[in-house]
Amino acid sequence: EAQVTQNPRYLITVTGKKLTVTCSQNMNHEYMSWYRQDPGLGLRQIYYSMNVEVTDKGDVPEGYKVSRKEKRNFPLILESPSPNQTSLYFCASSLMKEGAEAFFGQGTRLTVV
Amino acid sequence: AQKVTQAQTEISVVEKEDVTLDCVYETRDTTYYLFWYKQPPSGELVFLIRRNSFDEQNEISGRYSWNFQKSTSSFNFTITASQVVDSAVYFCALSEVGDYKLSFGAGTTVTVRA
DSSP states (O other): OOOEEEEOSEEEEOTTOOEEEEEEESSOOSEEEEEEEETTTEEEEEEEEEETTEEEEOSOOTTOEEOOSSTTBOOEEESSOOGGGOEEEEEEEEOSSTTOOOEEOOOEEEEEO | OOSEEOOOOEEEEETTOOEEEOOEEOOSOSSEEEEEEEEOTTOOOEEEEEEETTOOOOEEETTEEEEEEGGGTEEEEEESSOOGGGOEEEEEEEEETTOOOOEEOOOEEEEEEO
């Protein structure tokens, strides 16, 4: 089954404690990205990757890091989380084709206290 | 500036009523793509439709229909004879040429009461 898998689904952490949210896709998609969803703002892109070792900032990259060492995996790293990073996070993948449908993971609800 | 505007924050209807969700977008490109996604209470994002800028035909899929009007930069979504299972947040999104990301609207929460 074609899918994007994120882990964990729920995470509560304390300010400053480094964390990683994993994302893996099994569709051999080149393009992967991370979004955060906040009330009244919809989803906003944090980082994206067009291929292995090729990553770039999206609209709201501050406080986040990513890596793309393998085509299927695209982890999101918060080196020093802060309460304003409390949000619902989605990983997505798609073909590198204009207008391609994006496939989303099930989401990770992160709370930073 | 927001590229996609969903002015309706919340809509509440009684079952079997029709509901129309507005989506207005902004782009300078002549080629672009518009999407609708559904987010049910369980939280996942479900793809509903994709439309490219050259195809202005309205589309119907069961109880769902979409009205794309380039003249008003709108891509509205209608649920006919709504059901409780239609309760969700609905997002409109735009993808522009050379940019594979989706620019989302703020979303419209639809509540269908039995």
